[in-house]
Amino acid sequence: MEAVATAARGLVHHCQTVAAQRLTLHSPELWVSLLPVVFYWAVSAYFEVLDRLKLPAFEKHRLHSEQEAQARNQVSRSHVFWRVLLQHAIQVAVGVLMTLADPGFCDAKPWTGWLAAVPEFFVAMLVMDAWQYIIHRAMHESKALYNAIHSHHHRMIICYAYGALYNHPLEALLLDTVGGVVSFYASGISCKGSIAFFTFSTVKTVLDHSGYRFPVNPLHGLFPNNAAYHDVHHDPRGFRKNYSQPYFTHWDWLLGTYMAPGELKPLAIKQQQKQQQLQQSGQQDGDGKKEL
Template structure:
């Protein structure tokens, strides 16, 4: 039982620690002007919320997320305890990761899109996240608490339950999902970023969604662009070198769906 509790606690708190460590890494790289998607001036002028408020909002969401995770692990503990000493093989883990990724993407796409199309939900809930017109790393989870509960916490619980992963595997999955989400909001287009190699849903793709012209597009998060493609909300982009350094993300006007 001690090992089970350990895995459950790690599955609850490691992703939170990873969030701040990975965000801190991007804060240190924020001076890389040649790779920024927006200038520092744009970040200061366009964003409608202070960084202190963002930190408080993220910590509140993570507190709620941790409480729900502890409850979820407690409720499902009996189902997982017997399997703790049996290590799943690599293919099983890959399958669980893929299922969890698809479940999380599907849940977040439809909930996210609905929050944009329902005027009441957008005005009173989802607009809080869009106060960050120029996203940055540690603002990735800056949401209204109700949105954080619906999109992230419930979405994470569903991906955990439907994939059949153990608390131990969930440590790695949710840490990976956290890193991906932070990366999508980091505002930097760094060379050699492996997420750009394996995922079309990346920093620039999500940046389009935070801009006025892309507000009704690119709802998919955090992994694939599947649902945007299928349901016609996919907006491609081009990157242009900006005078003075960095890049500008522009909607592509000549893109044709394969």
């Protein structure tokens, strides 16, 4: 018993020491987890204002109307709000635990400037894309995983900004939080660089779920994975397409799950024509029966 008490006191002392040194407002270890959360809600608030103001100049760039969102979405905005807050709490907690377990992780790779960080950023993007494609597609391919976990995210058929990270807590942990940790260590990015990378990734994810496709958007021009691209995946017609997120689309191209956003409308027309043909066929069968 005494050994357990001694170990507990030692653990508490370790946590207090690390927190005092590594989890202050001036420590990058804290901002790795905290700054992406701040930007998530700041960017989401901007799009929430646009949704509520309904300015004609912006409304014409919305992918779906508010009426359509209310009619098709299967989860309330308040539920989404609290679920995202839970995910952010888990995300920050994992960051704190990571610091307590490895206090020197920010010292392992010193910051050497933005130019040196560019290749690290690119590798981190590729790792993040690969991780999320594999996990995301597995959630769709497995009926059990989809029904138990990933179906939560697809209750939001019409996307909006602050619902970007609306997931089952287990998926949030596996897809985003663990995916971030894997990207961090696999890319060898510095701690300060990772603050910028995770914040940028968060902003990109919010933009991809914002429900807006503006004609001028540097990020959408630079990265083919954008709001219109991801909107295909949330549409039931593109349910098994466009798994890639948040940056590039090469995994969908390589593995045959790519669907261009422009294909949805022609597909809808084909379905309408097929329905009309079925109706006409039914009418002809009915006329034939009457003649008999």
